[in-house]
Amino acid sequence: xxxxxxxxxxxxxxxxxxxxxxxxxxxxxxxxxxxxxxxxxxxxxxxxxxxxxxxxxxxxxxxxxxxxxxxxxxxxxxxxxxxxxxxxxxxxxxxxxxxxxxxxxxxxxxxxxxxxxxxxxxxxxxx
Numbered sequence: 001x002x003x004x005x006x007x008x009x010x011x012x013x014x015x016x017x018x019x020x021x022x023x024x025x026x027x028x029x030x031x032x033x034x035x036x037x038x039x040x041x042x043x044x045x046x047x048x049x050x051x052x053x054x055x056x057x058x059x060x061x062x063x064x065x066x067x068x069x070x071x072x073x074x075x076x077x078x079x080x081x082x083x084x085x086x087x088x089x090x091x092x093x094x095x096x097x098x099x100x101x102x103x104x105x106x107x108x109x110x111x112x113x114x115x116x117x118x119x120x121x122x123x124x125x126x127x
């Protein structure tokens with residue numbers, strides 16, 4: 001029985017443009033939601049903005065790690081640079097934990113002293 005899975009060679013540079021577009025799209029959405037969240041007083045928009053920011057930061061870190069990991073082994077890094085992707089994953093994870101703690105804190109503060117929220121601004125920006 002032959003063992004052929006049809007492994008195609010994938011260009012390591014493929015997808016870089018799409019990742020860059022995703023980074024910019026998340027960045028623009030983050031800015032719009034932060035501005036809208038501050039103007040409307042909505043923690044929901046700010047929380048979603050931080051979520052999009054963490055997505056964007058994760059993409060930036062993964063993009064950079066991917067570029068570094070493509071480097072061939074040399075005298076100093078005899079096994080290559082592939083382990084940088086693990087460090088990037090640790091940074092992403094730590095960022096999500098820190099943002100989560102901030103949102104828990106901010107939510108608690110808003111339960112103690114709830115601000116007025118401009119609902120239509122949230123609805124329009126959310127849409």
